[in-house]
Amino acid sequence: LDNFSWFNAFKEMGLRVREAAQEIIGDNRAGEPLGEGASGDITFAVDKRAENAIITVLEEARRAGESFTFISEELGEKDYGNRDVVIIADPIDGSNNAKFGMPYYSTSIALAVGRNLSDVVLGYVMNLATGDEFWAMKGQGAYKNGIRIKPREEHPTRMVNFECSDPSCHLPGAMALLTIFDKVRWLGSTALDLAYLASGSTDAVYVATASRSFDYAAGWLLVEESGGVITDTTGKPLDGTPLGIVRTRPILAAATPELHKEALAAVGVD
């Protein structure tokens, strides 16, 4: 498949994930634990249903003659005949929100023509609670619901999205950064935070917990293609990050290079 055909496949995956998830979100079934997934987190029923919806579309592509590798939070890695074309997904990013019915969770899917983050050429994120879609194609910009996202001309400090996996972690160390901004949000889906950063709704994203590349592969391209900057929290590029299910690094992303520099300075990096 060419990139445009994969884009259409990703949109189909997004719709099927949303349908599959909505059937069980809001009742007790979404949060049913099914054991530990490949990434080490507990897989819940909603995660598995979402992953299965993606696999259904991938297997259609495989039957049509495509070859690729699928990397995903729950199953780990599955070889469909080509190790160097990678589909990497977090079927549900924001699983806790999805389990409980808090309306901020997404599906995140990326295509890479190689095994590192810098090989990602297509990123797709759907807000499963609202249906909003975000995508980016390498060298061709970022989009929200079909409308091209314009790079920012200003360096606003209206809002920052903070994430960390538990309340006691890293908050004191983050205060100097958070207080640059007028408003803080802590919403629970890194992929969606990066999509809203790319599309201009928030101005920076600080993920204190080390993330996995499937959490940010699509968001990374969305931020890059919208004129933003995304690195780890010491300012190092993420480009060489291997695509896989291991935890890599905490993340700092900002709407513009100037704002990213200011945010790095706040966390003590010159």
Add this chain to the structure above:
Amino acid sequence: LDNFSWFNAFKEMGLRVREAAQEIIGDNRAGEPLGEGASGDITFAVDKRAENAIITVLEEARRAGESFTFISEELGEKDYGNRDVVIIADPIDGSNNAKFGMPYYSTSIALAVGRNLSDVVLGYVMNLATGDEFWAMKGQGAYKNGIRIKPREEHPTRMVNFECSDPSCHLPGAMALLTIFDKVRWLGSTALDLAYLASGSTDAVYVATASRSFDYAAGWLLVEESGGVITDTTGKPLDGTPLGIVRTRPILAAATPELHKEALAAVGVD
């Protein structure tokens, strides 16, 4: 109108607010500042459009012979012939999210047969990003999307929603409370937080900033009618709070009396 007729009027307001808001959210018009509202906050275009949508329905009721008073964030108080039947609304709760396009903002509308919070007999909250509706009628329970919410049998500590108006305020003082819970969210709409508490998606809500009664009049009844407890952060009941646009008190709400007691103890109240 009887309470059931007001309920139908509130649903109509919710639909019209959603339509009016969605037309301008996501472009630059939603955040256009229109000057200071009656409550002292800046009124943005999205707030005013939402209030106007509510007023349209209220004026239909007035023409049909109803008399009441309307209290709202932007216009303050308007007398439609009866001071002791109060409709109190926050047309957009979560204005900053709405302005920027972060998908967590609501409209909150309550009916009171008197001038205090304890006189509220009907509360309605709509999540304007998803369309989810929450309502409660005094003595008749709380509902989400038409389904009766069951009181909790357990006292889970899965998630707490924290709110405060700026990042430097109150966070250190809140840490002892936040760390009782597995997950923290900071989402930006108190009315919606209380609705998701009532409906079982989150387990407690801590609003460190003093709130106005229009922010929590509907949410107060939703929490009470779902078996939860809602007080100020010292444990004092909010029942006697006058309905109006002045800031009153910070809020602590929890899914069950037992959990509320535990949360109060964490903030140093015996």
